Structures are given as C-alpha cells and as structure tokens.
Amino acid sequence: MAKSLNIESLTRLAPKLAELSQEVLFNDIWQRDALCPRDRSLVTLGALTALGRLQQLPWHIGFAQQNGLTKAEITEAFTHLAFYAGWPAAVSALACLDEE
Template sequence: MTQSLDLESLIRIAPKLAELSQEVLFNDIWKRDALSPRDRSLVTLGALTALGRAQQLPWHIDFAQRNGLTQTEITEAFTHLAFYAGWPAAVSALACLDEE
C-alpha cells in the first residue's frame, strides 16, 4: 500500500490542493458546530472504509484518537461497518488500525 501524503509533501506536489485542504476542509468544515470533531472523525472513518480508501485511514485513525475516539471505539466502528460497507473493507480498515 502506498503511503498517504503528509502536509509538507502535499504542499510541494500540489500547493493549491494543500491550501484548499487547510483553509476549506480543516479551518471551515471540521470546525462547524453542528457535529463535534469526534463525530466528524467517526463519519470520516466510515466513509473512507466504505469507499476503500485504506491509504488515508492511518492518518485519520490518529486524528480520530486525537479527537477523542478510543482504539476500542474505532475497532467497534470498523466491525460494525463490515455489515454495511463489506467484510473486505472492514478488514482492510482494521489492518490500518494495527499499524498504529
């Protein structure tokens, strides 16, 4: 599996995408009051898992933990997703959690 880009690499490779990610996604969308950062992380982990975006999961697992989700809660979310997103997607997500 190819590693996801860190912010410095993204800035070097695609500066506009890095700028939009920071300004629109993290300084606007993630800071809206209707959902807590913890809830947004749970939704994000679910979407990445369902879409098979395992490359993005390690960073978002760490971010989810910083936003208050425990490893047990993340594991339970991936287990729950097996029945909605598919067994392979959930197992791939759990493999990313093991890397943490």
C-alpha cells in the same frame, strides 16, 4: 499500497490543494458546530472505509484518537461497518488500525 501524503509532501506536490485542504476542509468544515470533531472523525472513518481509501485511514485514525475516539471505539466502528461496507473493507480498515 500507495504512500499517503502528509501536509508537507502535499504542499510540495500540489500547493493549491494543500492550501484548500487546510483553509476549506480543516479551518471551515471541521470547525462547524453541528457535529463535534469526534463525530466528524467517525463519519470520516466510515466513509474512507466504505470507499476503500486505505491510504488515508492511518492519518485519520490518529486524528480520530486526537478527537477523543479510543482504539476500542474505532475497532467497534470498523466491526459495525463490516455489515454495511463489506467484510473486506472492514478487515482492511482494521489492518490500518493495527499498524498504529
């Protein structure tokens, strides 16, 4: 599996993408009032799982926990996703959770 970039490595590799990620995604989209950060994390984990974006999952699992999701809730979300995103996607996501 390819290594996930953190903000420092992303800044070195693609400074503009890092800037846009911070300014548009985290300082705007994640701050909007219509969904709380906890709900945004659930949506994000679901999308990353369904799309097979495993490199992004470990960071977003940690972020989801910072946003109030418990490990049990994340496990339940991945279990639920098995029926909508596919069994292999859910099991792969659970493997990322187990790395925590």
